[in-house]
Amino acid sequence: MTDPLGPGAVIGILGGGQLGRMLAVAAGRLGLRAHVYDPAPAPPAGDLCHALTTAAWEDHDALRRFAGAVDVITYEFENIPAATLDLLESLRPVRPGRRALEVSQDRLTEKRFLQDLGLATAPFAPIDSMDDLEAALARIGTPAILKTRRLGYDGKGQARISAAADAPVALQAMAGAPAILEGFVRFEREISVIAARGLAGAVQAYDPGENLHEGGILRRTTLPAAISPATRTEAALLAGRILTALDYVGVMGVELFVTPAGPVVNEIAPRVHNSGHWTQQGCTVDQFEQHIRAVAGWPLGDPRRHADVEMENLIGDDMDRVAQIITEPGAALHLYGKTETRPGRKMGHVNRIRT
Amino acid sequence: MTDPLGPGAVIGILGGGQLGRMLAVAAGRLGLRAHVYDPAPAPPAGDLCHALTTAAWEDHDALRRFAGAVDVITYEFENIPAATLDLLESLRPVRPGRRALEVSQDRLTEKRFLQDLGLATAPFAPIDSMDDLEAALARIGTPAILKTRRLGYDGKGQARISAAADAPVALQAMAGAPAILEGFVRFEREISVIAARGLAGAVQAYDPGENLHEGGILRRTTLPAAISPATRTEAALLAGRILTALDYVGVMGVELFVTPAGPVVNEIAPRVHNSGHWTQQGCTVDQFEQHIRAVAGWPLGDPRRHADVEMENLIGDDMDRVAQIITEPGAALHLYGKTETRPGRKMGHVNRIRT
Numbered sequence: 001m002t003d004p005l006g007p008g009a010v011i012g013i014l015g016g017g018q019l020g021r022m023l024a025v026a027a028g029r030l031g032l033r034a035h036v037y038d039p040a041p042a043p044p045a046g047d048l049c050h051a052l053t054t055a056a057w058e059d060h061d062a063l064r065r066f067a068g069a070v071d072v073i074t075y076e077f078e079n080i081p082a083a084t085l086d087l088l089e090s091l092r093p094v095r096p097g098r099r100a101l102e103v104s105q106d107r108l109t110e111k112r113f114l115q116d117l118g119l120a121t122a123p124f125a126p127i128d129s130m131d132d133l134e135a136a137l138a139r140i141g142t143p144a145i146l147k148t149r150r151l152g153y154d155g156k157g158q159a160r161i162s163a164a165a166d167a168p169v170a171l172q173a174m175a176g177a178p179a180i181l182e183g184f185v186r187f188e189r190e191i192s193v194i195a196a197r198g199l200a201g202a203v204q205a206y207d208p209g210e211n212l213h214e215g216g217i218l219r220r221t222t223l224p225a226a227i228s229p230a231t232r233t234e235a236a237l238l239a240g241r242i243l244t245a246l247d248y249v250g251v252m253g254v255e256l257f258v259t260p261a262g263p264v265v266n267e268i269a270p271r272v273h274n275s276g277h278w279t280q281q282g283c284t285v286d287q288f289e290q291h292i293r294a295v296a297g298w299p300l301g302d303p304r305r306h307a308d309v310e311m312e313n314l315i316g317d318d319m320d321r322v323a324q325i326i327t328e329p330g331a332a333l334h335l336y337g338k339t340e341t342r343p344g345r346k347m348g349h350v351n352r353i354r355t
Numbered sequence: 356m357t358d359p360l361g362p363g364a365v366i367g368i369l370g371g372g373q374l375g376r377m378l379a380v381a382a383g384r385l386g387l388r389a390h391v392y393d394p395a396p397a398p399p400a401g402d403l404c405h406a407l408t409t410a411a412w413e414d415h416d417a418l419r420r421f422a423g424a425v426d427v428i429t430y431e432f433e434n435i436p437a438a439t440l441d442l443l444e445s446l447r448p449v450r451p452g453r454r455a456l457e458v459s460q461d462r463l464t465e466k467r468f469l470q471d472l473g474l475a476t477a478p479f480a481p482i483d484s485m486d487d488l489e490a491a492l493a494r495i496g497t498p499a500i501l502k503t504r505r506l507g508y509d510g511k512g513q514a515r516i517s518a519a520a521d522a523p524v525a526l527q528a529m530a531g532a533p534a535i536l537e538g539f540v541r542f543e544r545e546i547s548v549i550a551a552r553g554l555a556g557a558v559q560a561y562d563p564g565e566n567l568h569e570g571g572i573l574r575r576t577t578l579p580a581a582i583s584p585a586t587r588t589e590a591a592l593l594a595g596r597i598l599t600a601l602d603y604v605g606v607m608g609v610e611l612f613v614t615p616a617g618p619v620v621n622e623i624a625p626r627v628h629n630s631g632h633w634t635q636q637g638c639t640v641d642q643f644e645q646h647i648r649a650v651a652g653w654p655l656g657d658p659r660r661h662a663d664v665e666m667e668n669l670i671g672d673d674m675d676r677v678a679q680i681i682t683e684p685g686a687a688l689h690l691y692g693k694t695e696t697r698p699g700r701k702m703g704h705v706n707r708i709r710t
Binding site: 007029033046049050285299301302304306329331334335338 | 362363376379380383384385386387388389401402403404405636639640648653654656657659661662674681682683684685686687688689690691692693694703708
């Protein structure tokens, strides 16, 4: 492979959900092609890509054919099985690389990585038994939250512990999986930084957005966030340190709690991020194009924000409001092509330009 | 078919060039699917659509299958054979409708239609013989331009007549095809209005852009155009009259000459238009989404312009400048995925936000 990739080169994308779909469109806009790999038939990205492979993560023949058909491989989600990665890495560059996935696939590894970088995190402790949990609760206190170390997202695989008496039920909810106890952080607001690092090491960050979660799912991201210039700068620098430490290539979402003592890292996601969707209407180069640029070995684009934006996720029955949303001036609708509406399912989002 | 079309409905698009490609992406963003029909293998839209049919315009079996797989049919170019349209119209709604195609497929019909609406055009005369041409030149004068009535674009099928002596060679260049002689219009500038009409008759127009052509091919479109508020209003109203007279559904490009005596209509294109590409960075709802909204029976989007923009076409060797363009702050690059560069071939465009 020669960097940068030119017209007609193929970006392999693991995962064909809405993030893979928007990555595929971004690749297209740059004259590149997207080949999507997803175990599910007819994933959202299937409608907007050059080629689609429908096969299991364990199907090594399919993975080999996929790798042979693409120039570089990236992904829209972090929970790719290790054996799948081992095989793909032996055949094509995988960007972002292995270290970012190792760190973000395991909440404990992630917390320790952040701590080693000198960054603030919530207090935490590894939990493999009731003894561990009791000791950790004695140190961290309540309320706290018990999470599986791996495979959690959007509030799944989590149990809140309001008082010590909740501990046994919470541990049972982990179903024997290795877990981590996290203390709560008293924060003023939650923000996220969408940052990117290019193949040659350049780093760029978008202006931090302010996030509002409901039921563990992102509801809104608002730009600008109500934070001081110092916090804005600190957030960008901190994200840059994370990316550089991981020798990262691509876009990362870094969720931060803003506290009186400074920013605390909540979690990192080694991929384009829901809280970065506002960049589609707020910037010339959005997070999807930025990620493709990095992965394809292109220079990073200008991340400057040219408008105030509010991004609202359309979840489940929010689809009932689409008929009204499409009549709103300044509202840019993005639907993911999902025909089946389910509670909690992300169906699309709206970016509202605020003037 | 029920209007408006909902998630998963399929828009059939005749023609898979860059316009079809950007229409397919716009359909996807609204949760709709695009099925592209093109006689050429691997057209630009093929990388970004739900389904692709590769078959000739005369292949009635393929056309029937295509119509059976889509909910509504639209097109990216006006020169669709009449028999193809006859068949498709009998099976599915075709939007914009037949009348718009009849008018725009034939320069003479178009000029007469505009004249009947009371709109100013260049002086013109139908030419079927040397006698016709001599008589027309005596009336219209030189310089003038002889064009085939049908199938011309980007300066093809045209011959300039600088003096009466050029007439025989110009007529020969028509190769016996029915032709039209057009006088030159002395104009201050050329602008175009991208206007849309919804299924229920609502009309919206984008701010007119100012066009610069080179060698018969659009080079740049600049927003705002250097025109008076009165001209801006007149241009929008005039476009609205054309769309309403045609009972039009979709986006139309209306090219105008601005003259001291008022706007003169140069030509109309019953489709999204190269001079409307600036809307991708200048508006919340761009011309491609606006067209899909109209064709899918949705309300039209807000056409307000939120930035000054210059669109530059990337033609042939302009591709050599891509490496520089991607480092320019505020420049949004759009490549069409064409791997073979040829002189005069439209390879992509750049929208530059001007602040």
